[in-house]
Amino acid sequence: xxxxxxxxxxxxxxxxxxxxxxxxxxxxxxxxxxxxxxxxxxxxxxxxxxxxxxxxxxxxxxxxxxxxxxxxxxxxxxxxxxxxxxxxxxxxxxxxxxxxxxxxxxxxxxxxxxxxxxxxxxxxxxxxxxxxxxxxxxxxxxxxxxxxxxxxxxxxxxxxxxxxxxxxxxxxxxxxxxxxxxxxxxxxxxxxxxxxxxxxxxxxxxxxxxxxxxxxxxxxxxxxxxxxxxxxxxxxxxxx
Numbered sequence: 001x002x003x004x005x006x007x008x009x010x011x012x013x014x015x016x017x018x019x020x021x022x023x024x025x026x027x028x029x030x031x032x033x034x035x036x037x038x039x040x041x042x043x044x045x046x047x048x049x050x051x052x053x054x055x056x057x058x059x060x061x062x063x064x065x066x067x068x069x070x071x072x073x074x075x076x077x078x079x080x081x082x083x084x085x086x087x088x089x090x091x092x093x094x095x096x097x098x099x100x101x102x103x104x105x106x107x108x109x110x111x112x113x114x115x116x117x118x119x120x121x122x123x124x125x126x127x128x129x130x131x132x133x134x135x136x137x138x139x140x141x142x143x144x145x146x147x148x149x150x151x152x153x154x155x156x157x158x159x160x161x162x163x164x165x166x167x168x169x170x171x172x173x174x175x176x177x178x179x180x181x182x183x184x185x186x187x188x189x190x191x192x193x194x195x196x197x198x199x200x201x202x203x204x205x206x207x208x209x210x211x212x213x214x215x216x217x218x219x220x221x222x223x224x225x226x227x228x229x230x231x232x233x234x235x236x237x238x239x240x
Contacts, residue, residue: 017235018075020058020065026240029062031078035230039088042231047108052234053090055104056205057156062232064163067170086229089205091154099132102153102205129153142168154205 016031034045046053054062063082069075094101096114103110103117104127111117121128135149145151145168146161155164 020061021240022061024239026238028235030233030235033230033232037228042088052106054232054234056089056091056154059089060163088229088231091205101130103128
């Protein structure tokens with residue numbers, strides 16, 4: 001059941017929106033977020049209202065748009081609300097012996113198994129990407145981040161690296177990192193799953209967006225953010 005407070009909040013938010021254009025796509029975001037709850041709670045609110053879970057790529061495009069327009073109060077206020085918070089993404093991770101499968105679970109209905117995800121990827125589903133082990137699990141400095149295969153899988157396409165570059169320049173002291181916040185999964189980020197492992201760990205992706213520390217970390221957190229996080233609300237997506 002949808003939390004009534006969240007439902008009222010969503011209805012109220014749709015009065016103010018902002019538009020982000022990317023190539024031939026028009027993304028309409030609500031002015032506020034669903035937040036300060038756990039990942040599953042936030043995503044269930046979106047699912048029950050037939051709203052798309054925002055991908056890592058879409059959230060980075062939103063941040064780019066806010067930075068570009070931050071001289072206007074409407075945008076700077078929204079940017080300030082997001083800074084210092086964890087931002088939950090609809091992009092998820094499944095770890096397996098070969099590497100990490102990154103997939104955009106925009107409707108919450110993506111398969112839970114390596115077999116099904118790889119089958120859909122082989123059939124041409126661009127929402128699913130596979131990265132083999134060997135990539136660095138932490139990167140700082142723009143050059144290292146832009147070369148990291150996991151970052152590329154998270155943002156979905158090489159042209160998005162320009163967006164990361166722009167965000168980096170907006171924060172002169174910025175650092176981008178890849179972290180695992182879940183003790184159960186920290187080793188699987190560093191090496192393949194050991195023999196005899198009976199499950200394939202699955203975690204969500206979150207963005208740590210620091211206010212005073214000036215950083216943006218992309219990490220696999222496994223639902224371990226104790227104080228909850230925020231999820232930007234996408235009202236609609238259409239061709240521009």
